[in-house]
Amino acid sequence: MMGGPVDREGPVAWEEAAVSTEASPHRHPLSGDLRTVLADPRRLAEEYELLRNVVEGTDAAVSILDTQLRYRYVNPQMARMTGLTVDAHLGRPLTAVLPGVQRPDEVLRKVLADGAPRQLVVSGRTWADSPYGRRVWRATYHRLQDRNGRVIGLVGIGLEISGPRQYVDELERAHQRLTLLDTAATRIGTTADLRTTCTELAEFVVPELADAAGVELRLDEADVRRRAPRGVLRLRRMALALRPDLIPLAQAAAESGQLIDYQPGAAIRQCLETGRPWLRNRITPPEWRAIAAQPELADGYIAAGYHSALVVPLIAEGQVLGSLSLARAGGSAPFSRDDSVVAKELAARAAHGLARAMRFGRDHAMALELQRSLLATPFRDHEDLETAARYLPADDRSLVGGDWYDTLSLSGGRTLLVIGDVMGHGVQAAVAMSHYRSTIRALAQAGLKPHQVLRHADRMVAESGFDRVATCLLALADPHDATITYASAGHLPPLTLAADRRARLIPVPVGPPLGTGLGGYASSTASCPTGGVLLLYTDGLIEHRDEDIDTSLRRLTRLRVDTSGPLQRLIDRTLEFLAPEGTDDIALLAARVECPDADGISSADVEP
Known part of the structure; x- marks a missing residue:
């Protein structure tokens, strides 16, 4: 204000200072x-x-x-x-x-x-x-x-x-965690095999998160007889991954597949009992002996120089499946709480893959057991006939299917040879296989010709509402007439292996697969292969990815094996020559029929 006191510390003072x-x-x-x-x-x-x-x-x-x-x-x-x-x-x-x-x-x-x-x-x-x-x-x-x-x-x-800097570091760590977890989704659980999934999990965290990692799972039904004594927790170590320089020191401490008994107080047992991560840094040798499952394991950990341990539970659908155990050694930093969070999230994601693999494993074991129990054991019921068979499940454990073979002794010294393949895989395919096998057995016992057996089986299955179609090949061997009568429902042609080691496909009229209700089957009769072997098979034996079926069949005719030896050896040589890819089941049925020398198609019966 005009005439008021001057603030010597204000702008006027600074102006006066400037003038001065x-x-x-x-x-x-x-x-x-x-x-x-x-x-x-x-x-x-x-x-x-x-x-x-x-x-x-x-x-x-x-x-x-x-x-x-x-x-x-x-x-x-x-x-x-x-x-x-x-x-x-x-x-x-x-x-x-x-x-x-x-x-x-x-x-x-x-x-x-x-x-x-x-x-x-x-x-x-x-x-x-x-x-x-x-x-x-x-x-x-x-x-x-x-x-x-x-x-x-x-x-x-x-x-x-x-x-x-802490803010930037936290952002970088968060980005690294997300990247790690995203990568895990593509590298863990790539198959339905339980052991493979466990191995992928252990190998993924080394060296990304730890210097050593193990995956331990609770025992399944197959291990009931190996349950631990009361008060002891027994787990199976499914996978172990180690930093390369630690392998000579720690490999023997706990090998993959080993059963490990955990006493009260063991780190992994504490983790599974509480369902929460267990973390300990700067572990001393006496502490290792207190928290390790067994003294010899503690000695291995000490020898490897482990100083920090982190155990997280593998939980899926509310069930504790096992644990993921991590360790760091030498100059590696101790585990942090962030490491615990990442490991817990990683274990949660991996546990779902493990649960899925367990379900597939149980389904596979059930289907395989059912399938093998229903497959007939070839026998020599007639002196003029010798048979041998082989069933091989696919390498992929989720692909147990409905391939089957059968031999049925009939009146007059005749034997019906059967080979078939139900569409699809798993327990349902194995059950359908049992249904087809029983139906064909009952019809064959009634004295029907092969093409009539197929016609009635097709109609019965179609009318029952069963939704699994199947291919099937019947071969009725009659050593007394020196003939074999064939009928096919969409199946691959049989193969004869002659005494001179030449292989030849037998032309057989092919009708539609069973279960379609279309009918239209025919029988053709040929003479017995003199001094040779008849081979029936399913498509898993010859089919290859991106290859035409005719090309696969031509490769089969290049097979050269000795037909005078045991039939099981002949089957071995056949599998070695063809080298199947293992992506589908394989059923093989070999028969040696002692018949008079004859050759060629002698007659044919066609369904009315």
Whole structure:
């Protein structure tokens, strides 16, 4: 307001100071050359006080070091940052004052040598309390020289960047965790095989998350007879992965497939009983012996130099399937809580794949047992007939199917040979196979011709509402007439292997698969292969991906085997020559019929 008091600390004061400075430039501190300042003690004191206020009032940590990198001065902010008094710094190097902070002194010596300023990022811990587990500073160092140009030391100015750096580190760790988990989704559970899934899990976390990893699962129904004594938890180690340099030290400690008994107090047992992760760092040898399942395992862990362990449960659909155990050794960092979170999430995702593999395994075992129990064991019921058979399930454990073979002794010394393949895989296909087998057996016992057996079987299955079609080939061997009568429901042609080792496909009229209700089957009769073997088979024996079926059949005719030896050996040689891919089941039925020498198609019966 007009006429009011003047605020000497306000803008007017600064304007007056500016005018005063312009009028009398030598009166303001920090102006003029050095000689002028040194010649005026009053100005020198003013300038020193001003500079001192700037250095000691800043939020930056300022320190002056001599040429031996010992502290000669630290400002109050530097003292607050370190948690020590100013006097505790003076005359001492950083390593003595703050042993928890690592500083590259060789870089500072280069500043002393060439005078070029350098910026450093220094990290560690000081004596002061801090919310950050790891403190980080960014500092710039300049060389100091006296009036004569002699190097007298360094000045360092630093600011703490722990907060921003921690934020960036957390973002990076979060990104790494997401990347790790996303990658796991494509590398774990690639098959329906339980052991493969466990191996993929163990090998994925080494070395991404640990130096060693094991997957332990509870025993399934097949291991009932191996249950542990009361009070002991028995698990099966399904997979073990180790850092290469640890293999000689720790491999024998717990091999894959080994049954391990866990006493009360064992780390893995604590994890499974609580359903929560178990974490321990800086484990001593006595502690290892207390938390390991067995003393010999503890010895292996100690020999490998394991210092940290993390165990997380494998839980799917509310059921604890087992555990994922991790360990770190040597110079690897201890496990953190973030590691525990990542391992827990990884285990949760992997557990669903393991549960799926377990279900597939149970279905496979059930179907395989059913299938094998229903397959007829070839026998030599008539002196003129010798048979042998083989069933091979697909390599993929989810692909147990409905392939079957059968031999049926009929009146008059005749034998019906049957080979078939139900559409699809799994337990339902095996059940359908049993249905077809029983139907064909009943019809054949009624004295029907092969094409009539197929016609009635097709109609009966279609009318029953059964939705699984099947291909089938019947071969009725009559050694007394020296003939074999064939009928096919969409099946591949039979093969004769002659005594001269030549292979020939037998042309057989082919009707539609069973279960369609279309009918239209025919029988054809041929003479017995003299001194040879008749081979019936399912498509898994010859089919290859991206190959025409005619090409596969031509490859079959190039088969050359000795027909005079045991039929099981002949089947072995056949499988070796064709080298099936293992993507589908295989059924083989070989028959040697002792008949008079004859050849060619003798007659044919066609369904009305």
